[in-house]
Amino acid sequence: xxxxxxxxxxxxxxxxxxxxxxxxxxxxxxxxxxxxxxxxxxxxxxxxxxxxxxxxxxxxxxxxxxxxxxxxxxxxxxxxxxxxxxxxxxxxxxxxxxxxxxxxxxxxxxxxxxxxxxxxxxxxxxxxxxxxxxxxxxxxxxxxxxxxxxxxxxxxxxxxxxxxxxxxxxxxxxxxxxxxxxxxxxxxx
Numbered sequence: 001x002x003x004x005x006x007x008x009x010x011x012x013x014x015x016x017x018x019x020x021x022x023x024x025x026x027x028x029x030x031x032x033x034x035x036x037x038x039x040x041x042x043x044x045x046x047x048x049x050x051x052x053x054x055x056x057x058x059x060x061x062x063x064x065x066x067x068x069x070x071x072x073x074x075x076x077x078x079x080x081x082x083x084x085x086x087x088x089x090x091x092x093x094x095x096x097x098x099x100x101x102x103x104x105x106x107x108x109x110x111x112x113x114x115x116x117x118x119x120x121x122x123x124x125x126x127x128x129x130x131x132x133x134x135x136x137x138x139x140x141x142x143x144x145x146x147x148x149x150x151x152x153x154x155x156x157x158x159x160x161x162x163x164x165x166x167x168x169x170x171x172x173x174x175x176x177x178x179x180x181x182x183x184x185x186x187x188x189x
Contacts, residue, residue: 002026006046006073006140008085015085021046021073050074059147066141070094070101073140104141118146 002025009020023044029035053063053074065074070092071084083091094101100114104121111120121143 005067008082009043009045019047019082021050061144061146064143064145066093066104066143068139068141070141104143120144 004022004024004026006021006023009016009022023046025042025044027040028038029040030037050065050073053065054076056063057076062076063074064072064076066072067084069084072081072091072093075081080091083089092101093104097114100112100119103110103112103114104123111118113119121141123139123141125139
């Protein structure tokens with residue numbers, strides 16, 4: 001079985017609108033399957049799946065999906081999507097955020113801060129067949145991206161309790177020192 005990279009459905013030489021993200025599965029058929037010899041191609045419309053991924057977004061986080069070349073298949077700003085098929089080669093993560101693109105290739109699954117955002121990402125293989133495993137086309141990148149400024153907000157939220165705890169420890173330490181100094185003075189006197 002062969003699965004294609006995800007792209008937009010094309011009918012009669014034109015990209016179908018509204019866009020239909022499509023994955024194709026192809027298998028050879030024959031008499032041993034009880035079928036006529038040939039090739040069976042099944043197109044899977046992934047739009048419902050993409051809409052479910054979009055629905056995961058909230059005020060703090062959104063999901064992005066990228067192909068192996070760094071083109072967005074799913075992005076919160078839809079005009080960023082499908083650059084490779086719409087003649088927009090600049091619409092890649094490598095072009096807009098090359099340090100983040102390099103980080104995606106350096107690790108299978110990871111989190112990192114980038115421009116005051118927390119970015120969690122994973123590399124997903126969608127074709128585990130032995131004839132294509134390990135090639136450049138057999139994976140996607142999934143990223144969960146926090147909104148801008150969220151890292152600083154988390155730092156400040158965590159910093160206040162830490163400062164309070166340290167202040168209490170410092171105050172208790174001062175009281176203990178005072179107590180021991182008084183106890184030493186009383187013992188000398």
